[in-house]
Amino acid sequence: MATATQPDIGKLGDELYKHWEKAMGSWWDQVLESPQFLGAMGKNLEHAAKARGQYERSVDDTMERMHLPTRSDVVRVAKIAAMLEERLLQQEDLVLGLKDQVVAMQKEAVQARIEAAEARIELRETLAALRQELGRLHVPAPTASAPTAATAPSATAAERAPRGKKAGA
Amino acid sequence: MMVAAIAEKVETLRWLAADPVATAETGRTPHRVVFRDHKACVRYFAPAVATRPPLFCVMPLINTWTVFDLAPGRSVVEALTAAGVPVYVLDWGRAGPEDADTPMAHYVDTVLGRCLDRAVRHAGVEKIDVLGYCVGGTFLAVHLARAGAGTEGSRCPVRRAFFLATPIDFHQSGRLARWARPESFPLDAIVDGFGNFPKELMQDSFRWLRPTGVAAKYKSVLDRGGDPEFRRLWAALERWNGDGVDFPGATYREYVRQCYFDNALVGGGWIMDGTPVTLAQATVPATTVAASDDHIVPTAAAHALRGVWGGPVTTRVLGGGHVGVCAGAKLPAAIVEWLDA
Numbered sequence: 001m002a003t004a005t006q007p008d009i010g011k012l013g014d015e016l017y018k019h020w021e022k023a024m025g026s027w028w029d030q031v032l033e034s035p036q037f038l039g040a041m042g043k044n045l046e047h048a049a050k051a052r053g054q055y056e057r058s059v060d061d062t063m064e065r066m067h068l069p070t071r072s073d074v075v076r077v078a079k080i081a082a083m084l085e086e087r088l089l090q091q092e093d094l095v096l097g098l099k100d101q102v103v104a105m106q107k108e109a110v111q112a113r114i115e116a117a118e119a120r121i122e123l124r125e126t127l128a129a130l131r132q133e134l135g136r137l138h139v140p141a142p143t144a145s146a147p148t149a150a151t152a153p154s155a156t157a158a159e160r161a162p163r164g165k166k167a168g169a
Numbered sequence: 170m171m172v173a174a175i176a177e178k179v180e181t182l183r184w185l186a187a188d189p190v191a192t193a194e195t196g197r198t199p200h201r202v203v204f205r206d207h208k209a210c211v212r213y214f215a216p217a218v219a220t221r222p223p224l225f226c227v228m229p230l231i232n233t234w235t236v237f238d239l240a241p242g243r244s245v246v247e248a249l250t251a252a253g254v255p256v257y258v259l260d261w262g263r264a265g266p267e268d269a270d271t272p273m274a275h276y277v278d279t280v281l282g283r284c285l286d287r288a289v290r291h292a293g294v295e296k297i298d299v300l301g302y303c304v305g306g307t308f309l310a311v312h313l314a315r316a317g318a319g320t321e322g323s324r325c326p327v328r329r330a331f332f333l334a335t336p337i338d339f340h341q342s343g344r345l346a347r348w349a350r351p352e353s354f355p356l357d358a359i360v361d362g363f364g365n366f367p368k369e370l371m372q373d374s375f376r377w378l379r380p381t382g383v384a385a386k387y388k389s390v391l392d393r394g395g396d397p398e399f400r401r402l403w404a405a406l407e408r409w410n411g412d413g414v415d416f417p418g419a420t421y422r423e424y425v426r427q428c429y430f431d432n433a434l435v436g437g438g439w440i441m442d443g444t445p446v447t448l449a450q451a452t453v454p455a456t457t458v459a460a461s462d463d464h465i466v467p468t469a470a471a472h473a474l475r476g477v478w479g480g481p482v483t484t485r486v487l488g489g490g491h492v493g494v495c496a497g498a499k500l501p502a503a504i505v506e507w508l509d510a
Binding site: 009010017021024025028032033035038039041042043045046048049050051052053071075078079082085086089093096 | 171174206207265266267268270283286290344347348350353354355358359360361362363370377380381384385388
């Protein structure tokens with residue numbers, strides 16, 4: 001809310017902040033990426049890590065001298081617990097894998113039974129068709145007075161003809 | 170008007186003085202744990218009615234999973250379940266000193282693979298869509314590559330992958346990449362001395378990536394602190410930020426050496442547990458999403474997946490920073506759009 005005599009303090013603050021951020025940002029950029037800073041930071045981290053390692057070893061030594069469980073002992077026990085848990089999970093993996101195999105085998109078995117049933121149905125249908133054909137071809141036994149006697153032997157001969165051979169072939 | 174603005178700022182300062190971060194609660198969306206593997210677990214967020222395929226999310230090992238569930242109305246999992254997506258979240262848990270020797274292969278191959286398997290079984294599907302965020306995305310990419318996801322004969326139950334702010338070309342990771350160089354970063358001494366990489370060091374290094382970030386943070390809260398919604402989100406983000414997790418030592422050693430020192434996901438030559446890590450071995454379709462203002466994983470570092478992945482890759486940029494992207498409404502919308510595609 002700037003007036004002719006009074007500047008907008010909020011805007012002014014924002015501007016100041018932007019300038020400060022830009023200046024600080026570029027200064028920090030130079031510092032944080034300079035080889036001197038990175039080298040010193042690396043050395044500092046290295047020393048801190050070594051000091052931490054030495055401190056933990058000395059605490060372990062002290063605890064051991066007092067015949068108390070050390071941090072390493074606790075870590076060892078936790079590792080054993082984790083290892084046992086991992087073995088249990090491996091067993092669970094195996095059981096689930098076997099379950100998957102059984103399900104797959106059951107699927108295969110059901111599929112095989114379906115296929116066998118389908119084959120039987122097909123066979124039955126073929127048999128029924130053959131019976132029907134046989135019924136059509138079946139001719140009653142010839143009698144002396146029957147007028148069709150002359151044709152009967154030829155039909156029987158056709159029936160006896162070898163399969164796949166056409167008449168006259 | 171000016172008096173009112175000053176009064177609001179004073180009130181915001183009072184609110185800050187009352188330490189709202191200590192009482193901020195994250196991870197409040199109802200869910201249950203469906204599987205545990207040592208410290209890791211799979212958290213299941215059930216939708217009222219599942220209308221979309223399930224999603225398995227891999228969170229970063231260095232933070233808690235609650236970045237996906239910051240506050241009501243600002244939660245990725247809440248928005249996804251509301252959209253009918255059954256969500257599974259892999260929470261790595263908190264590494265302790267007993268995990269210092271655990272190699273990266275254990276996390277990438279065994280734990281991730283097992284959690285994925287149990288999520289798939291729980292969801293009752295044959296294949297699942299997966300999402301990885303930040304380091305979680307890198308771990309997921311390595312897992313999918315090692316499992317040959319999408320290739321014929323692979324048993325990896327993954328259909329598609331969504332990588333969010335996931336570094337692939339680590340040499341494009343800005344200041345972090347320039348810091349993590351073998352000549353200036355004493356990796357072995359740190360891991361040998363500390364065991365696990367301490368969360369305090371991790372948080373400090375992230376803080377120093379943007380030295381004026383702390384000032385910017387408090388300026389934003391003074392500027393917008395009058396909005397209760399902003400306050401709630403700010404406190405939740407601060408809570409999450411301060412709740413770091415130690416990086417298991419042996420895993421950290423391999424991760425920094427291979428990814429930051431050698432940039433092996435791009436350049437190759439990474440042998441993990443006797444097997445090479447080659448991202449081209451994964452052929453499932455992938456989408457990689459970068460955040461526009463991400464100073465930890467810049468767009469170039471994330472989108473580099475396109476050059477090394479074995480399957481088709483779609484790239485996208487969402488507005489926001491590395492963490493802020495998880496607090497907005499754009500991310501859940503982008504995930505749902507991807508799930509529907």
